[in-house]
Amino acid sequence: MKYTVITGASSGIGYEAALAFAARGKNLILAARRTEELEKLKSKVADINPELDVVIRTVDLAVNEQVHKFYGSLQEYSIETWINNAGFGNFASVGEQNLTKIENMLHLNIEALTILSSLYVRDYAEVDGTQIINISSGGGYNIVADAVTYCATKFYVSAFTEGLAQELQGKGAPLQAKVLAPAATETEFAKRSFNVDHFEYDGTVPKFHTAAQMAGFLLDLYDSEKVVGIVNGATYDFDLKDPIYPYVKRNRK
Numbered sequence: 421m422k423y424t425v426i427t428g429a430s431s432g433i434g435y436e437a438a439l440a441f442a443a444r445g446k447n448l449i450l451a452a453r454r455t456e457e458l459e460k461l462k463s464k465v466a467d468i469n470p471e472l473d474v475v476i477r478t479v480d481l482a483v484n485e486q487v488h489k490f491y492g493s494l495q496e497y498s499i500e501t502w503i504n505n506a507g508f509g510n511f512a513s514v515g516e517q518n519l520t521k522i523e524n525m526l527h528l529n530i531e532a533l534t535i536l537s538s539l540y541v542r543d544y545a546e547v548d549g550t551q552i553i554n555i556s557s558g559g560g561y562n563i564v565a566d567a568v569t570y571c572a573t574k575f576y577v578s579a580f581t582e583g584l585a586q587e588l589q590g591k592g593a594p595l596q597a598k599v600l601a602p603a604a605t606e607t608e609f610a611k612r613s614f615n616v617d618h619f620e621y622d623g624t625v626p627k628f629h630t631a632a633q634m635a636g637f638l639l640d641l642y643d644s645e646k647v648v649g650i651v652n653g654a655t656y657d658f659d660l661k662d663p664i665y666p667y668v669k670r671n672r673k
């Protein structure tokens with residue numbers, strides 16, 4: 421049996437991605453901190469397709485020790501697709517940002533994603549039909565005012581994943597690495613970024629996608645041979661592209 425791993429599946433894009441992959445008949449391994457939300461999602465998947473196996477892992481991916489344990493706990497499963505989706509943002513100027521929150525953001529958005537990607541590549545680079553998809557942001561290609569640190573974490577995600585894709589392609593490895601770059605999407609992201617209990621996208625954000633639409637774009641990227649799936653921040657069209665950042669090959673003697 422093969423599985424699709426989705427981190428940050430308890431809400432937003434990860435939650436809808438789980439439903440979208442379930443609709444494709446994929447067994448799931450779902451990770452986040454809120455076990456209850458993951459259990460509810462598991463029941464929903466069972467309603468859609470009772471044949472599917474759904475494995476739940478409660479983990480705080482901002483703690484590196486838990487990240488390693490989480491990966492180690494999946495050794496018995498054959499993982500076809502790994503989606504590093506868990507992440508959060510923050511809106512504040514650099515001098516005013518809450519460093520406890522920012523340190524957690526760096527642990528989650530950068531460190532956990534790097535550790536999990538590296539371990540997955542180590543184990544699956546040579547396995548046919550495998551994919552790793554990392555969730556970046558439009559902010560991983562353009563710096564957004566008052567979200568400088570968040571954008572820098574997503575520049576990292578984009579550069580790391582595009583570079584990984586080129587590295588794997590250069591080696592002729594069957595594992596494909598891809599990066600999804602959403603623009604504004606209606607999820608819990610805004611609440612977490614602004615530290616508020618409620619956020620209404622309608623009437624506040626001029627343009628946005630729903631999380632279900634974004635999960636549809638994720639499937640489009642999954643189905644394509646392209647490396648980058650990015651929402652155009654002006655038109656909100658979704659485009660599939662070759663790597664965007666320059667990549668320099670090393671000349672070895």
Ligand code: NAP
Pocket residue numbers: 427428429430431432433434451452453454455457479480481482483505506507508509528555556557558559601602603604605606607608609610612631
């Ligand atoms: P969301 O609804 O807040 O979902 C974030 C998910 O990450 C939740 O399932 C959350 O679950 C999980 N998570 C957060 N901290 C975690 C931790 N320490 N350990 C484990 N899981 C953790 O937001 P979203 O918009 O769907 O975000 C998904 C991804 O899309 C993120 O990487 C985000 O940066 C990116 N993105 C979002 C937007 C947007 O406008 N929404 C735009 C561009 C990119 P728990 O709280 O249960 O742990």
